[in-house]
Amino acid sequence: MIELFAVRPQRGAVVHLHGPGYRPGVKTRSSDRVALCGAPVWPCSLDMPFDALLSPLADAVRWTSMAPSDTDPRPAWRWCRPCIGHALDLTGLVTExxxxxxxxxPQSTSSPP
Known part of the structure; x- marks a missing residue:
């Protein structure tokens, strides 16, 4: 199974996922600095190493569980939906x-519209 990392947002509020060596499509750059969804992942500073952007998923889950508060009014970070879809497929969790x-x-007896 591919090893997955969360990418701390440099700007904005979206947490992307990164899998070393994973290319989401044939047109994806050959660089390994791309999220599962194909978005480029670059440090905001030339002095910052690429690995400094990556965090274990267990740590990242805590980032997205924090709501804005009086002491920290920033918008809450959210997960990139396309990255999650790729991650489910890569980890074999789609059926689950x-x-x-x-x-x-909700249980319904009618068919969809």
């Missing part, structure tokens, strides 16, 4: 996700 999502759906 769909089962969990189906179980949370």
């Amino acid at each position: 996700f769909l089962i969990a999502a189906a179980e949370r759906q």
Whole structure:
């Protein structure tokens, strides 16, 4: 399985995911500095090493669970939805996700519109 890292946002509020060596498509740059969704991942400073942007997923989950407060009014960070889709596929969790999502759906006897 591919090793996944979270990319701390340099600007904005979106947390991307990075898998070393992963290329989301044939047109993706050959550089390894790209998120799972294809967005380029670059440090905001030339002095900052690329690895300084990457964090273990366990740490990143805490970033996105924090809501703005009086002491920290910044907007909450959110996960990149395309990166999550790629991560589910790469980790083999698509079926498990769909089962969990189906179980949370309200029960309905009618068919979709």
